[in-house]
Amino acid sequence: MKAVTIEDLKKELGDESAARAAYAKIARIGGFGDIGSEFKDGLPALDVGGLSEAKQKRALEVISEAKGEPEKAKTTDKPADKKQEGK
């Protein structure tokens, strides 16, 4: 599954504060810790592909909810399909 980045969230949600809020929620869901902007180039990517399928689904739901889509995300990329694939 594609990493969650603040840049992608900004593009998807169209608003920096909403993107940061979604990022923080996903970080909490995945046990990444409360990661601040003190990383190089701002917030680092979150490798959600290593999370359980349930947590990946919840992460996608967070993005859907932030976009104002009440329905739950229906699909997730299975991490096993993406890992070890070619670049």
Place this chain on the structure above:
Amino acid sequence: MAGTAPNWRVAARALGEGQLWANLAIPGAGARLTLHTDGTPESVANPNAFHLGATKSGAKLMVKPTRQDFFVDEITAPVDTIITAMESAIAAELVGVTDMDLLELLTSGFGTLSSASGYEEISFGTKADTFTSIAHIFPTREDPTKFAVWHLYKAMNDAGLDFGSAKKEMSFTPVNFKSYAISTRAAVDQYGKYWKQAA
């Protein structure tokens, strides 16, 4: 009564070059850095991965506790101990001393990169510190298709820049990426992780 078979652990030896990568994605709780089959960071999971390039003699990987022992007057050996500090780091000497993107990564807190037509530069002067997620990845000797990973989630080079320019000696700059805790992660997994792929 029989003896006990020794285990020389030679299959578990580390011998061979690895790769240093920075700006990696942070793995979630219980997860690890996502690797491609060739041992490099998987690019979709690590969209900002940055290779630090060649080294003078590989990398040194370190994690070390500082302990305080406690004594009672009547006994000479310590009766208790606690860890009072933890230090972990990745150290190496890097060859890319004119790569300004690399040098920006190495000068956290005091180096500012800028470029325009005709030049690239790092100016020196204090600024906000920045951290990076960094890993040294190397193939295992027992199975070169499997890799071992020393990953520090939040680290910063505290060795600055220190290199020469000479005709008879190639330049390298020492780096020491020291790890800092992401204090809101699980207590057992706040600094980083050393792991290897297994069948």
